Amino acid sequence: MTPFTNFESRVVPLPLNNVDTDQIIPxxxxxxxxxxxxxxxxxxxxxYDAQGNPKPEFILNQPRAAGAQxxxxxxxxxxxxxxxxxxxALTQFGFRAVLSTSFADIFKQNSLKNSLLPIVxxxxxxxxxxxxxxxxxxxxxxxxxxxxxxxTPSGRAVEFPIDAFSKHCLLEGVDELGYIxxxxxxxxxxxxxxxxxxDALAG
Amino acid sequence: MPRTIIEKLWDAHVVHQQPGAPALLFIDLHxxxxxxxxxxxxxxxxxxxxxxxxxxxxxxxxHSIPTSDRSLPIVDEIAARQLAQLETNCAEFGIRxxxxxxxxxxxxxxxxxxxxxTQPGMTVTCGDSHTATHGAFGALAFGIGTSEVExxxxxxxxxxxxxxxxxxxxxxxxxxxxxxxxxxLALIAGIGVGGGTGSVFEFTGSAxxxxxxxxxxxxxxxxxxxxxxxxxxxxxxTTFEYLAGRPHAPKGAAWDAAVSRWRQLPTDEGAxxxxxxxxxxDALEPMITYGTNPGMGMSIGATLPDPAALADxxxxxxxxxxxxxxxxxxxxxxxxxxxxxxxxxxxxNSRISDLRAAAxxxxxxxxxxxxxxxxxxxxxxxxxxxxxxxLPEVFRAAGCEWREPGCSxxxxxxxxxxxxxxxxxxxxxxxxxxxQGKGGRTFLASPLTAAASAITGVVTDARTML
Numbered sequence: 001m002t003p004f005t006n007f008e009s010r011v012v013p014l015p016l017n018n019v020d021t022d023q024i025i026p027x028x029x030x031x032x033x034x035x036x037x038x039x040x041x042x043x044x045x046x047x048y049d050a051q052g053n054p055k056p057e058f059i060l061n062q063p064r065a066a067g068a069q070x071x072x073x074x075x076x077x078x079x080x081x082x083x084x085x086x087x088x089a090l091t092q093f094g095f096r097a098v099l100s101t102s103f104a105d106i107f108k109q110n111s112l113k114n115s116l117l118p119i120v121x122x123x124x125x126x127x128x129x130x131x132x133x134x135x136x137x138x139x140x141x142x143x144x145x146x147x148x149x150x151x152t153p154s155g156r157a158v159e160f161p162i163d164a165f166s167k168h169c170l171l172e173g174v175d176e177l178g179y180i181x182x183x184x185x186x187x188x189x190x191x192x193x194x195x196x197x198x199d200a201l202a203g
Numbered sequence: 204m205p206r207t208i209i210e211k212l213w214d215a216h217v218v219h220q221q222p223g224a225p226a227l228l229f230i231d232l233h234x235x236x237x238x239x240x241x242x243x244x245x246x247x248x249x250x251x252x253x254x255x256x257x258x259x260x261x262x263x264x265x266h267s268i269p270t271s272d273r274s275l276p277i278v279d280e281i282a283a284r285q286l287a288q289l290e291t292n293c294a295e296f297g298i299r300x301x302x303x304x305x306x307x308x309x310x311x312x313x314x315x316x317x318x319x320x321t322q323p324g325m326t327v328t329c330g331d332s333h334t335a336t337h338g339a340f341g342a343l344a345f346g347i348g349t350s351e352v353e354x355x356x357x358x359x360x361x362x363x364x365x366x367x368x369x370x371x372x373x374x375x376x377x378x379x380x381x382x383x384x385x386x387x388l389a390l391i392a393g394i395g396v397g398g399g400t401g402s403v404f405e406f407t408g409s410a411x412x413x414x415x416x417x418x419x420x421x422x423x424x425x426x427x428x429x430x431x432x433x434x435x436x437x438x439x440x441t442t443f444e445y446l447a448g449r450p451h452a453p454k455g456a457a458w459d460a461a462v463s464r465w466r467q468l469p470t471d472e473g474a475x476x477x478x479x480x481x482x483x484x485d486a487l488e489p490m491i492t493y494g495t496n497p498g499m500g501m502s503i504g505a506t507l508p509d510p511a512a513l514a515d516x517x518x519x520x521x522x523x524x525x526x527x528x529x530x531x532x533x534x535x536x537x538x539x540x541x542x543x544x545x546x547x548x549x550x551x552n553s554r555i556s557d558l559r560a561a562a563x564x565x566x567x568x569x570x571x572x573x574x575x576x577x578x579x580x581x582x583x584x585x586x587x588x589x590x591x592x593x594l595p596e597v598f599r600a601a602g603c604e605w606r607e608p609g610c611s612x613x614x615x616x617x618x619x620x621x622x623x624x625x626x627x628x629x630x631x632x633x634x635x636x637x638x639q640g641k642g643g644r645t646f647l648a649s650p651l652t653a654a655a656s657a658i659t660g661v662v663t664d665a666r667t668m669l
Binding site: 015016017018020022023026027028030031032033034035045050074075076079080081082083084102103104105106109110113114163164165175176177179180181183186187190191194196197198199200201202203 | 218219223224225227229231232238239241242245246250256257258259260261266267279281282284285288297299318319320322325330331332346347348349350351353354357358359360361362364396397400401427430432450451453461496498517518520521524614615616623633635636637638641
């Protein structure tokens with residue numbers, strides 16, 4: 001995993017609550033056996049018409065979205081299916097952070113494993129940001145993970161929560177599997193004291 | 204200190220807890236399917252890792268598998284490749300695969316319980332958000348992403364943080380025509396699709412105790428639709444009776460020992476929950492969703508919400524956008540609305556009791572000539588049982604399609620799908636935009652409501668036809 005570094009970016013506003021992972025990437029694209037090539041499929045059914053042409057009114061097709069690394073969403077972003085294809089598609093499009101008042105649990109965990117930072121913001125900050133980027137599409141936010149600070153276009157510094165372990169993994173580019181593999185002796189000890197109740201290979 | 208079943212399950216599976224890090228949790232059963240596993244197996248290959256516990260892992264093909272004649276080649280080449288990849292990966296890593304041609308193939312959340320692999324007291328994971336289904340057995344069962352699938356394959360462990368406990372107490376008795384599906388749809392309509400975020404539901408109360416295991420699975424299945432990480436029900440005699448004699452259930456003295464262990468699982472008297480809600484089963488009516496998330500649901504006789512009457516602008520926008528997508532008008536009733544397709548199936552409602560309920564409604568009746576009705580059993584085992592009971596004849600005589608097991612039109616990856624603009628009454632779990640086919644419009648409901656609506660060709664309160 002690539003270490004997460006500070007950055008500033010324009011913001012793509014998506015003022016909808018409960019954006020589900022079926023919208024982020026529709027299920028028909030999940031027949032792939034690869035993690036790659038998903039950027040074109042991001043928000044596919046909102047982004048393209050029946051002929052596959054970009055819908056100009058959708059935010060990702062507007063010039064302001066080009067190069068933007070921050071998505072600003074309504075409440076409960078990423079609900080529904082557990083598909084990790086959602087953060088894969090978001091990061092391949094170029095997003096490095098999503099701002100919302102809340103995230104669905106599985107989406108949040110999947111994002112953290114892919115250097116996509118889910119930033120939980122209070123309702124008033126969400127409202128300020130939607131207003132700011134509507135007034136000025138070129139407005140930028142700054143994201144500093146080490147100090148857990150989001151700086152709004154008005155210069156207001158907002159501290160955001162993240163657990164210490166996830167922060168460490170993001171900043172150092174540590175992947176969880178490496179960490180778990182280092183717990184080998186504890187896993188072995190647990191297995192020895194907890195005999196399996198099933199043998200799925202039998203029968 | 205009295206503990207909830209959620210805390211007991213958690214405590215029993217903590218392998219290691221480093222200060223400042225999430226707990227390392229042992230996983231007793233890992234279910235694998237073709238869609239969320241290929242990249243995980245590839246990850247193992249790249250790191251030179253093996254599957255640590257093939258004895259605790261089982262795979263099946265369900266999401267992208269066609270539900271048409273299995274003796275024919277698979278037309279969709281990408282799906283065929285993905286299904287073949289699953290078999291290759293399982294063979295290479297030594298995992299048992301109940302694949303396309305297995306007589307045990309089925310939806311992953313149907314086959315785990317029917318094989319007796321899912322047992323009380325377990326932790327169960329799968330790269331699928333409906334893994335909470337297995338919570339019906341008093342297991343801590345939750346969906347994970349592909350990176351976590353890779354973690355479990357390699358180490359049989361996951362890094363996890365404890366969830367909050369959320370008791371959902373359902374008391375009383377369901378009235379005729381009201382089912383387990385209506386309990387969970389009512390809960391989600393009440394708390395919203397984010398209402399359970401960060402929590403595990405424990406379903407309790409006399410109405411839950413009165414449910415069969417299959418009905419309990421329907422309730423737990425949709426926990427994720429209320430935002431919860433998992434949902435579970437403490438095991439009791441109903442659980443043990445269901446499990447006894449299943450292929451992977453303990454036998455003889457081991458069975459007796461297991462049952463006495465399982466009897467220790469229920470929540471202790473006086474244990475505290477972070478949150479509780481109560482549902483009166485006697486007051487429940489058949490539920491149906493009208494919008495584009497499972498929280499947009501109401502009693503089947505109710506009128507659609509009027510966005511103009513909603514105070515919160517974001518909520519107004521959400522409901523208004525949903526109604527526009529659905530082609531519906533606020534303030535009007537939904538009952539009587541014409542439909543094009545009925546889907547009876549999915550990990551929520553494809554078990555034998557679901558098929559029996561639908562067949563009882565359809566017996567001796569014909570479905571509307573305007574409606575395509577697909578009946579998709581959850582597994583080969585469910586299919587065999589249905590055949591033994593003569594259910595396919597009932598469905599065919601009524602004008603329904605009787606298909607091969609799989610997820611089918613719940614996720615519409617396999618060619619079973621709605622056309623743009625079509626309306627479906629579906630027994631599945633998600634009504635998101637395009638979920639059942641691009642531009643398709645889904646009303647989620649119980650098998651009974653689906654079967655009644657199939658006959659009339661419009662959204663129908665099944666109680667008028669019992």
